[in-house]
Amino acid sequence: MKRRDFIGRTSMTLAAAAASEAWLTSVLRGQASAATPDIFGTYFGVGPEEMKRLLEICLSRGADFADLFFEHRVASSLFFEEEKVKAASRGIDAGVGVRVVKGDQVGFAFSEDLSMESLSTAARTASAIANDAAAKAKVMPIGLAKLKNLYPIGDLATEADLNRKLGFINEANKTARAYSPKITRVTCSFNDEVKYLAYANSDGVSWTDMQPVFVFSTSCIAEEGTNRQTGYESGGGRIGLEYFAKKRPAADIAREAARLSVTLLEAKDIEAGPMTVVLGPKDSGVLLHEAVGHGLEADFNRKNLSNYSGRVGQRVASDLCTVVDEGLFENMRGTINVDDEGGAPTSTVLIENGILKGYLHDRISAQAMKVNATGNGRRQSYAYSPMPRMTNTYMRPGKSDPEEILKSVKRGIYAKKFGGGQVDITKGDFTFSVNESYLIEDGKLTTPLKGVTLIGNGPDVMTKVTMVGNDLQFADGGWTCGKNGQSVPVGMGIPTCKVSEITVGGSKVKA
């Protein structure tokens, strides 16, 4: 139960010193400063001396590594329905996570009280994981690294006047209601946050970062007689309010939600069983997240728990598939300037032309498997210790024209929008739920279909990818990945893909 991995849309959550130095260098190579350098002083009132003292307590029982993760998160939201702002909300979560590592063993404690007394207690609690009087790890001198800023912000949502956010909500509400007389309810939410982070570890690595992220969403109900359907769409990323002018107007998000709810009024049942499925671009990246990404997180693999364990170098997908995890795309939801334990984000090729190339690592798994860390050590907040997580996961584009892909299907399903997915890491069996899909008949989209679940086995389905489009696009909106009780924002992208056969969970049986 604890081990279920899922993804959903918000609103519906070392090999020794050498490798450690390698990532330190890549962090230091950055140019522009990601955040004001005084986050430590402004939000936490601690300096290098205090951090060194705390880290020394952490190592006092013989651990070989320790880190301090300071977080001050400001979050704001507006909830709008029935032409009214029903609730405005704002709050602050602040605390420090203290982690002590001995080999692959972790001691962890956190405190919301930032006094040296409370932090020292937390450090002593976490240090209890080690009991090795002979070990002599030392805290290195702490130097503040400069990070390259991958989320330049024009207009930080969390600090903006609420009336400006209300402007986007009003625009979306008006657009959705004007879309069709069948639209009977419109709900809009603006959820934004900014995290001021400060970090220091016993290797002497220290940085500060400001991580903003927002999700703007519209949900519509369309009615016709007793038939009632919902449509949902969201947009955002690690970007400011300039998103609406530069990337996508609020009206566009609203129109999409309205269109989906009205379209679903015509949706029909589909029979259960295996079918050819064409996955549309953008949101079908859920397939990669579930069928590939989770199974390649190295914590599962170093413990030999994943169906991909020990399969590096083997074929796990058709030769059309190259799958990458990359936390480096500017302003994208899964992007990070630095991972939550000081690792530089990278572009990690997971599958290249169908062959498994490697895993997603955090510090502990990289050390245990004696490879370089990939900068995927992420945590939900100060209250959790990091583990290997995806950032932005995507498939490189292929050569096929998306039209040609559709035309090649006599009868099948075109899947466009998804509610989420989940995977059994060990077996590799995944499911994902499709919110918008159409029947393909003789190469053309015909009837819209009621929500269905698609199920399959990771390598099996990836091997059945028979065409890959040239139209790679990234999903917008609030994809959130959950693992072992921790939620982190992620991004995903995929070109149009044809899978020769996936089992479709319809509610009819073929006559």
Add this chain to the structure above:
Amino acid sequence: MNDYRQLATDVVAELKRQGADACDVFVANTTDFSTEVRLGRIEKLEQSISKGLGMRVFKGGAMALTYTTDFADKSVKSIAAQALDIVKVSNPDEFNGLAPRESLGVYDGKLMLFDESIASIPTDRKIDMAREAEEIGMKSDKRITNSNTAGWSDGTYQVTLATSDGFVGQYRTTNAGLYVGLIAEEGGVKQTDSWYSFQRYANKLLTPKEVGLEAARRVTSKLGARKVKSQTVPLVVDPTMAQRMIGAFFGAASGRSVYRKSSFLVGKLGEAIASPLVSIVDDATLADGPGCRPFDAEGVKSSRVPFIEKGVLKSYLCDSYSSRRLKMPLTGTTNRGYQGGPNIGASNLFLMAGDRDPKDIIKSVKSGLYLRTMSAQGFNPVTGDFSHGATGHWIENGEFAYPVQEITIAGNVITAFKNITAVGNDLKFRAGGVASPTLLISEITVGGA
């Protein structure tokens, strides 16, 4: 120990002083301990003390919420001032407000909330229990080849609520849990499964041996799983999955979902929405239920709420807002975290036990599916339609013939619940306050090869 009653009432006074028409203040503070072991080795030890304070402010009919984890006087006053600032962009809503005074109160009957004995369990003993569950599970069958972690966790959770109508209430609960995940392998195919026990009182937990053996039984029973053809068959629902299905009814009965028309139960009050064998209750006063509580997140005195009786939908589950709005009774069935306002949340939610032995239910099925797991997504709360990935056992002539995987089940929950033809006598709270006995649904669409 900090006096959070005083803090909460002080903040209520501060909000009134700053101009709130009405307000409530909710404080949650927790202590948590957890450990994970794998293959006999400790992998993780975690310990924390945590707290948060949230306030809900009404002014001129509009509502705003703010929260903080910093309880310093300056921070709390600042967040109170922010509440009165941001409430200005909120719009008046005639149904906003606190719960009516006459509904407020603290249930004074006996409730098993806090187990003093948990604090005295030594850390070594907790680690040993996790180790024991893992070891017994792994040794019980040679096809079990790996462990996916065993763990122990325990904690305390204290709620303090004060409102501008003078309600002040506080209670604290304990929790403790033990779990183990195992991997079994046969013919090069791996399967994983787990078992667990979470309770408020440590003496109600399954023993490490029971947890380990059940995890082992479950994971080995999956070995050799195959697909089946798409077909319509009877479905026997394992209690762990039946409990998820009744959760869907609870959510759909929420007054908020109803006025938003985002529920398949809109317009169904007084109608048969399930078989006469089905009665579902949310009972916050069930003394030994793991979800019991003396009052809800609005300070409403706890009571027993039988919302589905003999298949008929008797009431929606209303917080004070939806109660005023729908003109229906307030049910006192809300939960809350410090970051948000009251929301519909189960206390002890259960489908009342029937009289059938679960073994007899399985025996009564000539050919059908026993549902063991289903995927989280795939339920549409507006229509009640569902389509889930599933695993389980194929039943032939009343017996488990072989395990099945990579299949789907799909249909509509009302149709499925109307088709319930047997309810088991095996009602038991295993992990938290939601429980159901084994159910038999006469037909369901299975999707497969």
